[in-house]
Amino acid sequence: MASATASNLPTPSNITPQSPSTSARAQFPPINIGTRRSALAQIQARSVEKALKDAYPHRTYNICAVLAQGDKDKVTPLQQLSQGENAKSLWTGELETMLEKGELDIIVHCLKDMPTQLPDNLILGSILEREDPRDALVISPRLPKNTTITTLPPNATIGTSSIRRAAQLRRLYSTLQFADLRGNVGTRLGKLDAEDSPFAAIILAAAGLKRLGMEDRISQYLSSDNGGMLHAVGQGALAIEIRKNDDAMKEMLNKIRCERTSRACSSERALLRALEGGCSVPIGVETTWRGGNGVATGTETAQDYDKNRKAVEDSQIKLDDQELVLKAIVVSVDGKDSVEHVSVQKVRSVEEAETMGRDVAKTLLEKGADKILEKINIEKQWAAKKKLEEISVAS
Ligand SMILES: NCc1[nH]cc(CCC(=O)O)c1CC(=O)O
Numbered sequence: 001m002a003s004a005t006a007s008n009l010p011t012p013s014n015i016t017p018q019s020p021s022t023s024a025r026a027q028f029p030p031i032n033i034g035t036r037r038s039a040l041a042q043i044q045a046r047s048v049e050k051a052l053k054d055a056y057p058h059r060t061y062n063i064c065a066v067l068a069q070g071d072k073d074k075v076t077p078l079q080q081l082s083q084g085e086n087a088k089s090l091w092t093g094e095l096e097t098m099l100e101k102g103e104l105d106i107i108v109h110c111l112k113d114m115p116t117q118l119p120d121n122l123i124l125g126s127i128l129e130r131e132d133p134r135d136a137l138v139i140s141p142r143l144p145k146n147t148t149i150t151t152l153p154p155n156a157t158i159g160t161s162s163i164r165r166a167a168q169l170r171r172l173y174s175t176l177q178f179a180d181l182r183g184n185v186g187t188r189l190g191k192l193d194a195e196d197s198p199f200a201a202i203i204l205a206a207a208g209l210k211r212l213g214m215e216d217r218i219s220q221y222l223s224s225d226n227g228g229m230l231h232a233v234g235q236g237a238l239a240i241e242i243r244k245n246d247d248a249m250k251e252m253l254n255k256i257r258c259e260r261t262s263r264a265c266s267s268e269r270a271l272l273r274a275l276e277g278g279c280s281v282p283i284g285v286e287t288t289w290r291g292g293n294g295v296a297t298g299t300e301t302a303q304d305y306d307k308n309r310k311a312v313e314d315s316q317i318k319l320d321d322q323e324l325v326l327k328a329i330v331v332s333v334d335g336k337d338s339v340e341h342v343s344v345q346k347v348r349s350v351e352e353a354e355t356m357g358r359d360v361a362k363t364l365l366e367k368g369a370d371k372i373l374e375k376i377n378i379e380k381q382w383a384a385k386k387k388l389e390e391i392s393v394a395s
Pocket residue numbers: 110111112113203204205206207208234235236237238
C-alpha cells in the first residue's frame with residue numbers, strides 16, 4: 001500500500017540528524033579568502049566573507065591576511081616604488097602568487113589598488129557595490145571643527161602621498177603645502193593627531209574611514225562641486241581577483257556583484273588603462289548616475305550627494321535607462337597644467353561603459369593630456385634611475 005511504502009522512506013524523525021550544511025561542508029573544501037593585513041583590509045575581507053556566506057551558507061570560509069611588500073617598505077616614496085617590472089604588484093604580488101598556487105581562492109582588494117593589467121592567469125572576478133567614492137578632508141584636532149579646504153590657515157601643510165590629491169589641490173589652492181604621509185589609515189591619523197605633527201590636515205578616502213567606523217573624523221567631503229577634487233579610479237569599491245580558469249568561483253561571484261558599480265568602475269578603469277597611468281599618476285575621475293526625467297543626481301553639495309545618489313539608485317528608472325556621467329581630470333604634478341572632460345551617456349553593459357571610458361581618454365589626450373603625461377613619465381624615469389643608482393651604491 002502506498003502509505004506503508006511511504007513510511008519506509010527516511011523522514012526527519014528516523015534519519016540521523018544531519019543539517020544540510022554539515023554534509024555540504026564535508027563535500028566542499030573551504031574557500032580561502034586572501035587579503036592584506038591592515039585593519040581596513042581585514043574588515044573588507046570580512047564583508048566579502050559575509051556576502052558570500054549569505055549567498056552560500058553551506059560553504060565554509062577562511063580569511064588569510066598577508067603582509068604586502070608595499071606595507072613593508074615605508075621609506076621609499078610611493079612614486080618611486082611604483083616603478084619597473086614589479087610596479088604593478090607592489091600591494092598584491094604575494095597574494096597573487098598564493099592565488100596562482102591555489103593556496104587562496106579569491107583575493108579581496110580595494111579596486112583602487114588593483115592595476116589595470118593583471119597577471120595572465122588571473123582576472124577580476126567581481127566588483128561589489130561601491131561605498132562612498134569621495135575623498136575626505138580630515139583636519140588636525142588643533143584646528144576649529146568647521147575648517148574646510150578653503151579656510152585652512154595660509155601655508156598649511158597637507159599630509160598625502162598621492163600625487164593625484166596633491167596635484168589637484170595645488171591647482172586650486174596655491175598656498176597649500178604638501179608632505180609625504182604613508183602607512184595605513186590608523187597610522188596616518190596618528191601622525192596627524194600627534195602633538196608635534198607638521199600636518200594641518202590629511203586627505204583620505206571616505207570609504208576607508210566609513211568602513212573603519214571613523215566617519216566622525218571627516219571634516220569635509222570633497223568632490224567636483226565641493227573643493228574641486230575628483231577621486232581615484234575605482235575608489236570606494238571592493239573587487240575580487242580569481243584564477244582565470246576557476247569557473248565555479250566565477251559562477252559563485254555572480255551572486256554578489258553589483259552591476260551599477262561594475263559599469264561605473266569599468267568606465268573609470270578603461271579610461272585609466274587608455275591613458276596608461278600607473279597608480280600614482282594624477283588622474284582624477286567622478287562617475288555619477290542621472291536618472292531619466294529630471295531625477296536629481298550629481299554632487300551638488302556634500303550633504304546632497306548621498307541623498308541624490310540614493311534617489312537615483314532607488315528610482316523606478318531602470319539602470320539601462322539612466323545616464324552615466326563621467327568626469328575626468330589629468331593634472332601636472334605642480335598643478336599648473338590640467339585637462340578636463342565630462343561625458344554623459346547611457347551605458348547598457350560593462351563593455352559599453354569601457355568604450356565610454358576609452359573615448360573620454362582619447363578626448364583628454366586630444367585636449368593636451370598627452371603632454372602632461374609625457375612630462376610625468378620623463379620625471380618618473382629620472383626617479384627610477386636615481387633609485388637604481390642608490391641601490392647599486394648600497395649593495
Ligand atoms: N591608497 C590606499 C587605499 N586604497 C584604498 C583606500 C580606501 C578605500 C577604498 O578606496 O575602497 C585607501 C586608503 C585611502 O586612500 O585613504
